[in-house]
Amino acid sequence: MIDYRMSYLINRVQRVGYTIQEISEITGLSTEAVIDQLGKLNEQLQRFSYAQICWEEDKIYFTKQVSDKWLELHFGVQETEIFYSEHERQALLYLLTFIAEEDLSVYHYQEFFRVSKNTILADIKKLRFYLAKQQITLEYSRKTGFYLLGREAQIRIQAHQMISKLVASIPGKWGLKKGLMKYSKIFEADVRSYLFETIKASELVIVPSRIEETIYFMAYVLRRTKRHSFRLDGHAEAILKELNAFSASQRFLAQFPEMVTIENEQGYFALILMTITQGEIRDTALEFLLECASQIIHEMERLAAVEFKAYRKLLLDLFYHLVPAFFRIKYHFALANVLTEEIKEQYGELFTLTKTALHPLEVLIGKKIPDEEVGYFTILFGGEIGNQRELNRVIRYKALVLCPSGISSSLIMQSELKELFPTIDFSLTTTVDQLESISESDYDVIFSSVPLDTSKKNYLVNPIMSQLEKNNLIRSVQEDLLIPGIVVPSIDEIIETLLPYIELKRGVTKEKMYRILNRKMIKKLKVKEDEKPMLSELLTTEMIQLTDKKLTWEEAIAYAAQPLKNKGKITEDYIEAMIQKVKDYGAFIHIGKGIALPHARPEDGVKQLGMSLLKVEEPVLLLDDPKHDITIFICLAAVDNEMHLKALASLTKILSNKENLEKLLTAKDQATIIQLLKEGESL
Incomplete structure (x- = not known):
């Protein structure tokens, strides 16, 4: 695209010449940038068969077409190639009315969109139907034309939602610029x-x-x-x-x-x-959000049975993200997150746990957290959990990770890349400006979510990649950097390798095999997900106990953990560590609704992933505190920060379902408990 600052020239008088220096002063661009932009302008003018910029001695003259066709030159697309979808037309129709300074009629809309009267009337009807749900009406009078009626705050929020969607497409941005240019070209x-x-x-x-x-x-x-x-x-x-x-x-x-x-x-x-500003720790007025961030982290540690080692760094990262999220959610500024469904699919269990861990924010704001916002918090925690993996790495290359979508997306992208390439040392940067301030001698390669113009080797990647995208990236990096390891073969190579040793069925061609394999590889990454056991796979009959004995809280934890010890999944030291954790840190294992999740660190005596459950007839007071009466103890023996998350996500869903929870707390036998666990997994 032509730089927006060049638009300051289209308001200038035609047939007046300007020097390069004068253009630089008018636009604020350097002389080098001006020369580059003039070259691009001439290329576009020539491509569209318009009169080109004239150079006479040291003066530059702009033709009238530079002003008249500015949108075409800026986008590199002629207006005849711009086609608005129905939703884009209706959004822009709303926004034109939103800023109207003249009496708007159907004719004005027709002229703007270059469509028939019937099309505009149909758009107005559908838009009115939609706006009625938002308590906004699109009114018309002969005296004032079309106008919007409703609460001003709601009218503006609706404009924001429409603009957020329009900026995602060229026709949308074209329409937004055109709407503003009706009143001023600059x-x-x-x-x-x-x-x-x-x-x-x-x-x-x-x-x-x-x-x-x-x-x-x-x-x-x-x-x-x-x-x-x-x-x-x-x-x-x-x-x-x-x-x-x-x-x-x-x-x-x-x-x-x-x-x-x-x-x-x-x-x-x-x-x-x-709504777009990262939190500033020096803003004392935001201390309540720093406290909220701390509560969310502790909730996540409690629900996911993890301990974040770099607590202060995570607290600051979460705070930076929490600040704009708080203002967006509280004042209804919708967040368009195209990754939400992908996050739910690839990190489903973490999404469930994160949604529950955000309860302190829900209480603070007084409303549910939208899934789009939960998605960004999920990848923030996912990135941190991934970064905690201890890898014995031989550093051979230094790489920068550039993801301008925000710190959450950056962290998950960095985490995924670390897993794919353990021999690369990754550093994080979230803006192109940060990249420009880093010496090229400090890194060998760049992994970026946006296209870059750089002399360094760089790879364009999505913050969350499908398995096929990962395979292709691994191949490219290994071929370019000669990283030792197994090169993932391409689909073509797999088929070519197999063909000499197999006989194809009638009707099956090489091309058909390619399509089938391609579909299989494009499926989202499920391998790691499938490796994680479900709650019912861990809490089998032999791992579930019920008792009517009167127990102290220490005895209850030891009793609950006994099946794990009997199966050789934990040592006696681990039982003692779980009890000591409660003594040291309080009743943090109480995850609500009369259920406790005793656990300690893997290094405290875990030999194999496992869970065991004890249901007591008479509630046990954790730390002898009436506020923490426990009916069910679920001991967790985790081998890392991730393998148990699917099981805990299912447990969280059960806790969130009042009917299932009540049945679980009143269950009288192992079979009933197992049935309830399986039902909880399908919620």
Whole structure:
């Protein structure tokens, strides 16, 4: 694409020549960048058979077509090739109405989309039906044309949701730019430039993957403020006033005095900034979120029976992510996360545990956490669990991991790469700016989720890869860097190797075999998932006990662990370690609803993965505390931080189902307990 700053030239008078230096001053680009951009502009003009830029002596002259066809030149696509989907048309129709400064009619919509009157009428009908569910109406009067009616906060949130989806496609972004250019050819460029200046001056750390949607949302809200001002409630604004983002909002809005009353909108724009700003530990007003992050980590440790060794680092990483998530969830700013379903499929058990561990955040906000947000927290924890694996590695290459989608995606990407390439030493970077500040002598190769223009060897990868993508990446890296190990053969090589030794059935061709193998390899990674035993596979009849004996809490833990010891899965030392953990750290093993999960570290005496269950007739008071009355003890002997997670995820689902939980707590025999465990696995 042509750099957005070149748009400052399209407002200039035609037939006036400019020197390279003058263009540099107008656009803010370096002279080298200006020359490069002029070359790209001429290439696009030539490709579309438009009159090219003229060079006379040391002056450059721009033709009228540079202004008239700016969108085509910017995107490298002619308008006749832009086709909006039905959903894109309806979203843009809403946004055009959202910023309308004139009386809008059906004709205006027709002209914008280049479609028939019937198409627009059908879009309006469907849009009205959708908006009614959001308590918004699209009204029309002969005097004022089309306009939106409803709570201003809800009208803006709906605009944000639509923009978030539109920025994902070229037609969507084209429509967003075109909508703004109806009023000013350089307004979007101004918003973009002033926002970047504000971020830099205020030292805000922005999640790069959210910046594009935020620029457009700010631009559309700014245009709306000319006729529809809005102020947050006093409580929300009081919280925001304590934050760095509030002064940043004032600084930004000061650039648009003709459009906005700063006092009215400063809180709202501070809120927008907070939804994309990583937490700042120095902001004392955010200490409540630091405490919440700590509670979430302890919940995760309790539910997943893991101990995070790098606690402080995880606390800060979680806090950085929690801050924008808190403001997004609390104020209904939807997060478009295309990885959610993939995360659920590949990290299902961790997703379940994370969703439960986020209970402190739910209490703080007073509402359920959307799955899209749970997904990002899941990969944050998944990355940390993966990073805790102790590998005896011989470091041969140094690699950078670049993933601008945020720290959560970066961590999971780094973790997956470490598992694939144990002989590479990986360092994490989350922005292209960070990459530019690192000396090339400090790394040999780059793994990036975005395309890069670099002289270093680099691989383009998804934060979460399918098995086929992993296979192809392993092959490429091994071929390029000669890393010792088994090279994963390609599908072609597998088929060519097998063909001399097999006889194909009638109707089966080499191409058919290729398609079948390809489908098998494209299936999401399930091998590791399948290796993890289910709850019912661990808690078999011989591992379940019921007793009417009156026991102390120490006796109950020892009694519950006996089947594990009898099977040689743990030593006596492990039983003592589980009891000592409770004495040292309190009733952390109480995971709620009368169920306790005693466990210790693998090195304390675990020989093999296992679980055992004891149900007592008379509740046992953990640490002799009436607040911790336990009916069921489930002893866990974990060999690492991951193999037991599927089983614990099933247990968490059972705890979340009141009916199944009640049946479990009142069960009278082993068969009933096993049946309930199996039912819990299918929830």
